[in-house]
Amino acid sequence: MKRGRLNKETKPALLKSQEELARSHHSLLLNTSVLVALALWAAVTFAQQPTAAGANLFAPSVQVGKEIDAERALPTTPFYRPPTSETTAKPGTLVRSEPATDFALPPGTTATRILYHTRTASNTDTLASGVVLVPYGQPPKDGWPLLAWSHGTSGVANLCAPSLMKSLFYNWEGLYEYVMLGYAVVATDYAGLGTEGRHAYLDMLSNATDVVNSVPAAHAAVTDLSPRWLVVGHSQGGLASLGVAELEGEIKDPNFLGTVALAGASDLQDSIHAVLKARAPVLNGLIAFWVYGVKTVYPKLDLKDVLTQQALTIYDAYVEDGCSAASGAFTALPTDEILQPGWNDNRYVLQFLARDRPGAQSTFGPLLLVGGGDDPLFTESASRKIFQRLCAAGGQIQRKIYPGLTHDPVVYGSLRDQMEWIAARFAGGPAPSDCSSR
Numbered sequence: 001m002k003r004g005r006l007n008k009e010t011k012p013a014l015l016k017s018q019e020e021l022a023r024s025h026h027s028l029l030l031n032t033s034v035l036v037a038l039a040l041w042a043a044v045t046f047a048q049q050p051t052a053a054g055a056n057l058f059a060p061s062v063q064v065g066k067e068i069d070a071e072r073a074l075p076t077t078p079f080y081r082p083p084t085s086e087t088t089a090k091p092g093t094l095v096r097s098e099p100a101t102d103f104a105l106p107p108g109t110t111a112t113r114i115l116y117h118t119r120t121a122s123n124t125d126t127l128a129s130g131v132v133l134v135p136y137g138q139p140p141k142d143g144w145p146l147l148a149w150s151h152g153t154s155g156v157a158n159l160c161a162p163s164l165m166k167s168l169f170y171n172w173e174g175l176y177e178y179v180m181l182g183y184a185v186v187a188t189d190y191a192g193l194g195t196e197g198r199h200a201y202l203d204m205l206s207n208a209t210d211v212v213n214s215v216p217a218a219h220a221a222v223t224d225l226s227p228r229w230l231v232v233g234h235s236q237g238g239l240a241s242l243g244v245a246e247l248e249g250e251i252k253d254p255n256f257l258g259t260v261a262l263a264g265a266s267d268l269q270d271s272i273h274a275v276l277k278a279r280a281p282v283l284n285g286l287i288a289f290w291v292y293g294v295k296t297v298y299p300k301l302d303l304k305d306v307l308t309q310q311a312l313t314i315y316d317a318y319v320e321d322g323c324s325a326a327s328g329a330f331t332a333l334p335t336d337e338i339l340q341p342g343w344n345d346n347r348y349v350l351q352f353l354a355r356d357r358p359g360a361q362s363t364f365g366p367l368l369l370v371g372g373g374d375d376p377l378f379t380e381s382a383s384r385k386i387f388q389r390l391c392a393a394g395g396q397i398q399r400k401i402y403p404g405l406t407h408d409p410v411v412y413g414s415l416r417d418q419m420e421w422i423a424a425r426f427a428g429g430p431a432p433s434d435c436s437s438r
Contacts, residue, residue: 054173054408055234057153057327058282062318065328072165074102076158079113080129080194088125091209092216093117100131104166108136109179113163116217118191121206121297128210129194131163132218132225133175133185143226144184145426146218148244149175150211151187152235152264155323156201156292161194162187174234174262174411174418181419184225186218190240192296201293202236202268204356208243212251230257230365230425232418234411238264238370238378239356242386245363245395257425258365260418263378263407269344269353270382278376279335285327287338288315297355298348305346311338359389366396366431368421372410373403391435398432 059065079098089095093116100111112132120126134144154160154169162169168187170176178185188210192199200206211231219225233241238261245259272290275283288311295301303312310333318329330338343349367390371383380401387399398421405413425431 054411055152055154055170057155057285057324059324059328060282060331062322062325062329065322065325068324069159069322072167072169073159074164074166076164076194079115080161080196082127082196089117091118091125092213094217094220095127097221100163102166103131103168104171105133106176106180109176110134110136112221114186114214114217114221115195116213116220118210118213119206120191120197121200121203126191126197127195128188128191128214129161129163130186130188130214130217131168132222133179133187134222134224135179135182135184139224140226142228143224145182145226146215146229147178147183147185147422148211148215148229148231149178149185149187150207150231150233150237150240150244151175151190152233152237153201153286153289154193155326156192156199156289157320157323157326158192158194158196158199160199160323161189163189164194170234173408174232174415177415178232183422184218184222186214188214198296199293200296201289202239202356203293203297203352204239204243204358205247206297207236207240208247211240211244212247227255228257228426229255230259230422232260232262232422233264234262235264235378235407238262239268239358240264242358242363242367245365245367246358246361248364249362252364256365258431259363259367260370260422261367262370262414262418263372263375263410267353267357267382267386270379270385271377274377274379274382276335276339281331281333281335282327283377284330284333284335284338287335288319288326288330291315292319294348294352297352301346301348304340306340306343306349308337308340358386359393362393363390363395366398366425366433368418369397369399370410370414370418371399371401372405372407372413373401374405375407375410377407387434395435396431396433397435399434 059068095115097112097114100113103111115129118128151162190207190210215229231241231244241259241261248256275286314329318326373380390397402410402413
């Protein structure tokens with residue numbers, strides 16, 4: 001997928017207008033085959049050039065993936081290790097923080113790494129890491145308005161934490177724009193990325209728990225943050241942001257202002273079938289990562305029941321040994337040779353899909369549901385289905401679809417609408433809802 005680049009001084013190129021972005025992608029991103037070709041192009045390009053703007057996971061081979069991983073990697077430091085004395089604490093409790101000067105940030109932006117307590121999918125104490133970004137200049141009287149960012153798929157290995165990447169993985173794909181437009185951002189890595197333990201990939205509510213708990217940790221680490229906040233997430237993070245809205249249905253934090261879910265508005269079963277239907281080897285790693293997430297939540301899952309022997313061999317060798325490298329390893333197999341026949345009847349798979357079904361619970365606060373009209377992973381029809389579920393559960397939902405845009409371009413193409421919606425929430429304006437017209 002084509003994206004801009006940072007030059008050696010990390011100065012951003014001027015962003016195209018929303019209309020230019022929509023026009024530039026409309027004629028190109030029309031079907032799955034084009035998406036795959038662009039993903040392949042991006043993987044090769046990223047391996048050859050300096051830090052590029054926007055998240056990129058896919059790689060056409062293990063070797064190209066290793067080059068991508070090495071280009072953006074930061075060394076793991078003792079910061080991510082748990083305290084020497086084993087202690088539990090209230091979720092959101094800060095363990096430690098430190099100024100971070102090793103990211104390729106927009107000039108004037110400051111970064112602080114955080115390590116904090118959260119909960120696993122089985123509701124036990126664990127640690128998560130993340131980063132707090134603060135804009136240049138003097139904060140508003142009530143402090144910097146705060147966005148909790150939930151990132152998309154970066155891999156499942158410990159080293160795949162965005163805070164262990166020079167670019168924070170997403171850099172100019174939404175993340176840095178938010179800071180440049182006057183918002184502080186707390187960006188969790190999710191438990192198991194950066195920190196010890198396994199990452200519960202695509203487990204909506206446990207990923208959401210990491211997001212919610214990052215907010216008090218950010219306030220403990222950084223001064224001049226507003227108590228008011230909302231969540232923004234893309235892809236895996238779009239699903240997690242919906243989980244935040246559901247968790248807040250019980251928490252009802254009066255400072256929580258709402259949810260922006262970007263290309264994360266379909267249920268997992270629909271998304272898995274979309275990847276299988278695409279038959280694009282460059283996307284195969286997503287299936288393996290999802291199986292890893294199921295195994296994390298349900299340790300009794302026997303991988304031989306869902307993965308073929310060929311896939312299991314690659315899984316054992318690579319899934320925890322790289323990010324883009326792990327993605328690239330699975331391109332060696334045809335898509336239809338990854339999952340065992342009858343995989344979707346496995347008891348643990350069924351339980352995982354049931355627990356991670358957006359719209360099954362009521363949400364709290366207004367919600368902006370963003371989707372690309374030509375996104376083959378989180379499809380327009382699946383977005384509509386989730387929209388209807390959320391409305392039926394009493395949600396206040398505005399749904400916006402961007403024709404001609406796919407999975408990553410929709411983050412750029414929707415930016416103006418995102419920022420207008422977010423600004424209105426902090427200004428206390430009434431939130432629009434399309435639920436009455438569903």
